[in-house]
Amino acid sequence: MQHISQTPFGRSLNKGDLQAAEMLDAPLPELARDKWAVMRDLTVARAAFGVSDRDLAVLNALLSFHPHPTLAEGDxxxxxxxxxSLSERAHGMPESTLRRHLAALVKxxxxxxxxxxxxKRYARRAGxxxxxxxxxxx
Structure with missing residues (x-):
């Protein structure tokens, strides 16, 4: 059994968090997919994933921050x-609503x-x- 030493900030640890921790080690598929094609496919199949149109609006805003046209390993x-800034790209969605839809995407x-x-959300760079x-x- 794998031991997770810390829980997510401000939240209790649940089964979904454990499954997400397992997914972190999984590589992306060999075939790099266009991020906007994936978004269009998710829009069509949103009921199967249990997400709303507002959840997808937040996902669209998140995808707009990804600098590459494809979602590929190594990018x-x-x-x-x-x-x-996420609220601005989600067409002025209030931050409280934004947090609720982010939680739905994670779930x-x-x-x-x-x-x-x-x-906090940030990155450290070396060059x-x-x-x-x-x-x-x-």
Missing amino acids: GTIVFPSNA SGLVIRHDSPNG EQLQVAFGFDL
Whole structure:
């Protein structure tokens, strides 16, 4: 059995968090998919994933922070926007509503939360290379 030494910031540990921890080690598929094509497919199949149109609006805003056109291994799929900038890209969605929809995306397994020790989203870089990033893994 694997031991997780710390719980996510400000939340209790649940079964979904344990499953997300297992997914962190799983590699992305060999075939790199266009992030906007994935978004269109999710829009069509949103009922199967149990997400609403507002959840997808937040996911769309998260995808807009990803600098590459595809979601591929090695590109770094973690984005770390602040709630304020995420709210702007979600067409002015209030931050309280934004947090609720982010939680729904995490619960559905579409994104994985990488919490820093203080609960902030940020990245440390060495030149152009990301060393460590805390935020949402797409």
